[in-house]
Amino acid sequence: MKNISxxxxxxxxxxxxILTGILFGDHVSFFSIIGDIFIGxxxxxxxxxxxxxxxxxxxRLSLETGLRLVKYALTFxxxxxxxxxxxxxxxxxxxxxxxxxxxxxxxFITEVPPFDIVELYIPSNPFSSLSNNIVPAVVLFxxxxxxxLMNLPNKEVxxxxxxxxxxxxxxxxKMIVKITPIGVFSLAAGVVSELTLDDLSRLQxxxxxxxFAVVIMTFLVLPYVISIFTPFSTRxxxxxxYSTLITIFATGKIIVVFPQLIDDIKRILDSEDVRSExxxxxxxxxxxxxxxxxxxxxxxxxxxxxxxxxxxxxELNMNDYPLFLSSTLLSSFVAPITGLxxxxxxxxxxxETFQLFVVSTVLTDRVRVVLGAFHLITLTLLxxxxxxxxxxxxxxxxxxxxxxxxxxxxxxxxxxxxxxxWNMSKIPTNKEIMDSFKLISKEQPYTILKKAKKNxxxxxxxxxxxxxxxxxxxxxxGFYDNSMPYSYYSKxxxxxxxxxxxxxxxxxxxxxELVFVPIDKGDLIKELKADYFDIVVSGIFLSSDYAEKITxxxxxxxxxxxxxxxxxxxxxxxxxxxxxxxxxxxxYFERSDIANEFISFFKGAGSYAMKDLNDFFxxxxxxxxxxxxxxxxxxxxxxxxxxxxxxxxxxNPLPVHMKNSLVFPIAKDEVWSKYVDKWFLGxxxxxxxxxxxxxxxxxxxxxxxxxxL
Numbered sequence: 001m002k003n004i005s006x007x008x009x010x011x012x013x014x015x016x017x018i019l020t021g022i023l024f025g026d027h028v029s030f031f032s033i034i035g036d037i038f039i040g041x042x043x044x045x046x047x048x049x050x051x052x053x054x055x056x057x058x059x060r061l062s063l064e065t066g067l068r069l070v071k072y073a074l075t076f077x078x079x080x081x082x083x084x085x086x087x088x089x090x091x092x093x094x095x096x097x098x099x100x101x102x103x104x105x106x107x108f109i110t111e112v113p114p115f116d117i118v119e120l121y122i123p124s125n126p127f128s129s130l131s132n133n134i135v136p137a138v139v140l141f142x143x144x145x146x147x148x149l150m151n152l153p154n155k156e157v158x159x160x161x162x163x164x165x166x167x168x169x170x171x172x173x174k175m176i177v178k179i180t181p182i183g184v185f186s187l188a189a190g191v192v193s194e195l196t197l198d199d200l201s202r203l204q205x206x207x208x209x210x211x212f213a214v215v216i217m218t219f220l221v222l223p224y225v226i227s228i229f230t231p232f233s234t235r236x237x238x239x240x241x242y243s244t245l246i247t248i249f250a251t252g253k254i255i256v257v258f259p260q261l262i263d264d265i266k267r268i269l270d271s272e273d274v275r276s277e278x279x280x281x282x283x284x285x286x287x288x289x290x291x292x293x294x295x296x297x298x299x300x301x302x303x304x305x306x307x308x309x310x311x312x313x314x315e316l317n318m319n320d321y322p323l324f325l326s327s328t329l330l331s332s333f334v335a336p337i338t339g340l341x342x343x344x345x346x347x348x349x350x351x352e353t354f355q356l357f358v359v360s361t362v363l364t365d366r367v368r369v370v371l372g373a374f375h376l377i378t379l380t381l382l383x384x385x386x387x388x389x390x391x392x393x394x395x396x397x398x399x400x401x402x403x404x405x406x407x408x409x410x411x412x413x414x415x416x417x418x419x420x421x422w423n424m425s426k427i428p429t430n431k432e433i434m435d436s437f438k439l440i441s442k443e444q445p446y447t448i449l450k451k452a453k454k455n456x457x458x459x460x461x462x463x464x465x466x467x468x469x470x471x472x473x474x475x476x477x478g479f480y481d482n483s484m485p486y487s488y489y490s491k492x493x494x495x496x497x498x499x500x501x502x503x504x505x506x507x508x509x510x511x512x513e514l515v516f517v518p519i520d521k522g523d524l525i526k527e528l529k530a531d532y533f534d535i536v537v538s539g540i541f542l543s544s545d546y547a548e549k550i551t552x553x554x555x556x557x558x559x560x561x562x563x564x565x566x567x568x569x570x571x572x573x574x575x576x577x578x579x580x581x582x583x584x585x586x587x588y589f590e591r592s593d594i595a596n597e598f599i600s601f602f603k604g605a606g607s608y609a610m611k612d613l614n615d616f617f618x619x620x621x622x623x624x625x626x627x628x629x630x631x632x633x634x635x636x637x638x639x640x641x642x643x644x645x646x647x648x649x650x651x652n653p654l655p656v657h658m659k660n661s662l663v664f665p666i667a668k669d670e671v672w673s674k675y676v677d678k679w680f681l682g683x684x685x686x687x688x689x690x691x692x693x694x695x696x697x698x699x700x701x702x703x704x705x706x707x708x709l
Contacts, residue, residue: 010246013181017188017250025193032190035251038183041176042256045169047130049259050288051142052166056159057284058146065278065387066150072386073286076379077293083221084299085325087213092306092316094209094413096421139288173259177247184250205420206307210364212412213300214371220408222296222378224401228394230385236271240264241377245370252365254291254373261373262287265380272390279388286380294332297372301336301364302328302343309349320347336368348573437496441505446514448495452478453517455531465534465672475512477503478519478533478665484640486539486662499537499664506535506679521611522590525549528665535676536665539637543593551668554677555661561598562652563630564616564638564645572630578602578653584629587616594660598632601654607632617645634660 004012020028058066122137123129129137149155223234238245241264247257254261265283269275305324309316316324327343385391457472459465469475479487479499487497495516507514517533524536528550535553540546542555563586565572572578583604588595592609599605608628610616616631630651633641638650666676 009181010184010243010250013183013185014188014246014250017185017190020185020189021193024189027193028189029193030190031186031193035183035187035190038176038179038186039251039253039256042173042183042251043253045172045176046255046258047138049166049169049173050291051130051138052162052169053262053284054139054142054288055146055149056163056166057281058143059149059155059159060281061146061150061285063150066147069282069285069383069387070289072383073290073379076382076386077290080222080225080296080375080379081294081299081329083225084217084296085329087217087221088299088303088325088328089321090409090413091209091213091303092310094212094416094420095205095307095310096417139291143289170259170263173257177257177260180243180247180250184247187250187252205311206304207363208416208420209307210300210303211367212416213303214297214367216405216409216412217296217300218371218374221405222374224397224405226378226381228397228401229391230381231272231390231392232268232381232385233271237268237377237381240267240271241373245373248369248373249366252369254369254376258287258291261376265377268377268381269384274384274388274390276388279384282384282387283380286383287376290376290379294329295372295375297368297370297375298332298336299328300371301368302332302340304340305343305347305349308344309347316347323347437490439494439496439501439504441501442508444504444507444512444514446495446504446507446516448516449518451518452520452523452527452532455533458531465667465669466675467671469510469512469534473512474515475503475507475510475535476515476517476533478517478524478528478536478538480519480538483538484637484644486637487537497537499539502680503535503537506676509679524590524665528667531667534667534672539634539662540665541591541594541634542661542663543591545593546663546665550665551673553664553666553673553680555663556680557662558659559634559636559662560652561594561632561654561658561660562635562638562650563632564641564648565630565651567647567649569629572651572653575601575653575655579604585627586630586632587628588632595632598654598658617648634662 017031020031061069123134123141126138126141128134129141149158223237226232226234226237241261244257244260244264247260248254251257262283265287266280269279269283302324305328306316324343324347327347382391455476457468457474459468460471463471477500479495481495482488483497483499485497486499487495490496500516503514517527519527519533519536519538524540525546527533528536539559541559542552546552563572570577571581571584578584579602581602581604583606584602585606585608586595586599587608587610589610592607595607595609599607608626610631616628631638631641635650635652642648642650664676664680666673
């Protein structure tokens with residue numbers, strides 16, 4: 001092994017780790033702990049190294065040299081980010097047309113606090129920033145200390161010892177780098193052992209496009225940029241940085257090998273005899289200075305935004321691109337885990353799609369940092385070339401580069417578009433999945449009545465509902481047939497939904513068959529009192545009117561009110577825009593008390609009671625004198641409705657999250673009421689875990705729609 005280079009051993013460690021994870025699966029997940037130890041060892045010297053390096057090298061600069069360095073660095077950073085934005089504008093053309101629908105979004109029920117930009121960039125407590133690895137704040141602190149030392153006459157008294165300490169930290173890092181093959185083996189084995197094919201089934205479009213974007217940028221665009229402006233050979237660059245880039249890929253972090261990366265750039269300078277101390281010192285300044293700024297690796301991650309829009313049925317149009325690109329520029333100053341939800345929210349894309357991104361990070365984080373590292377290499381070499389007077393613009397190289405990039409890029413985009421079109425045709429759309437739900441509970445024998453009828457098996461004298469159910473072995477359930485996602489018919493004409501699923505389990509526990517009784521519109525209270533059914537399972541809102549007139553179970557789910565409106569209607573996107581309308585009308589189904597509470601927030605709002613839900617989606621049914629702008633329901637049900645009715649979206653124009661509880665109307669019977677509440681509490685806390693342990697990403701994405709969580 002001694003004759004094998006470090007880079008080869010690192011690559012061998014990655015390959016063996018991947019094979020180990022594939023072959024042994026969860027049995028080798030413990031390797032993640034060893035991998036974490038390796039990352040921790042690499043990381044322990046990095047923040048002090050960055051801080052002391054900046055202080056020493058900025059402190060030794062003259063003000064004129066420092067300003068010139070920053071000017072060139074910012075110029076080339078702007079150029080690279082401009083290339084990245086242009087690439088992000090082009091990449092979404094990869095996604096083919098694919099039918100889908102809207103997702104239910106937790107945005108309707110939760111407020112997401114914004115990231116703390118002050119804590120991120122302002123080192124009010126430098127020691128806290130150091131201990132929490134807040135790189136931008138540490139860099140800013142180091143810059144100010146370096147600037148403070150710049151004009152002091154006796155600054156070498158401090159700078160020289162700091163330089164020696166930095167050399168010592170670098171030596172520690174080199175010692176740890178020697179065990180990199182073991183570290184990357186452990187990381188690869190741990191990550192792959194926890195990855196399943198199901199996890200990646202719906203990510204194929206994003207992963208394919210992202211990998212394509214990164215490969216083009218890393219191995220085509222940036223090498224051409226370097227060759228157009230500098231004398232450095234891209235072959236030499238890849239040869240020198242090979243093992244470092246592999247380590248970065250394996251660890252998923254640039255920062256852990258930062259000292260090693262800086263040494264690599266100095267070796268690249270040596271390859272073209274750029275050996276001046278000024279150039280080497282400038283590397284120590286530029287690299288830490290550029291690290292907190294956006295890089296192309298982070299930029300490419302934001303292709304997830306148009307992917308999520310495409311996947312969730314809310315494709316971006318040309319008017320959205322200025323907002324998308326500008327939000328990308330702002331969001332890329334922070335980690336994608338923070339910046340992406342901000343961009344998704346800004347463009348009105350359900351943040352539930354972010355769950356897909358979280359799983360993808362086991363792969364994309366490792367690819368992202370490789371491009372990020374090469375971005376830093378490119379930026380540093382461009383800046384050093386400018387400050388050292390060796391920058392030269394090669395027109396012929398630019399023309400040939402443009403031709404190659406355009407041909408390769410356009411051909412690849414066309415090919416991936418066709419590949420995705422063929423591949424995605426095999427994946428069911430949201431509507432198809434929603435229309436094909438199966439019961440999770442054990443299905444009991446059941447009968448569905450065509451018309452509501454009174455229970456023919458009357459109670460015996462002093463018999464309660466629970467006793468009758470056990471005696472007759474029949475549980476009668478009232479339902480609405482279009483109350484998605486609680487009770488509705490699938491495409492196979494099977495009655496499904498959360499409520500339907502639960503009563504199948506209830507009937508199983510009672511040893512009873514089911515009789516489903518369709519509720520006549522507006523007659524729920526009357527029919528329940530007249531003994532038509534024992535329980536109602538169609539997403540019924542809690543209200544004082546219902547609580548006064550009938551018996552209700554304990555609340556089993558908290559939901560938020562929202563409107564279903566046409567996608568082209570932007571008047572209800574915010575409270576301010578809705579309240580500017582002189583007049584508008586919201587439709588509702590049966591619950592006038594809920595509608596009145598909703599419209600009380602708006603000066604020009606009115607309501608209209610629908611006899612049937614289809615009245616809203618079929619405008620020809622409504623009288624000519626009635627113009628309905630939106631349908632009021634829960635956000636959970638609204639999302640399901642938009643999936644089945646193309647051209648509609650879910651909005652929440654209220655200034656607050658107006659919540660309500662769902663309950664089961666049940667027969668007036670104290671024994672039955674107590675039984676239902678206790679039974680449901682047990683099922684919800686234990687049995688319903690079946691709903692909360694998704695097996696595939698179909699479950700992850702559509703589970704919230706199905707159960708309203």
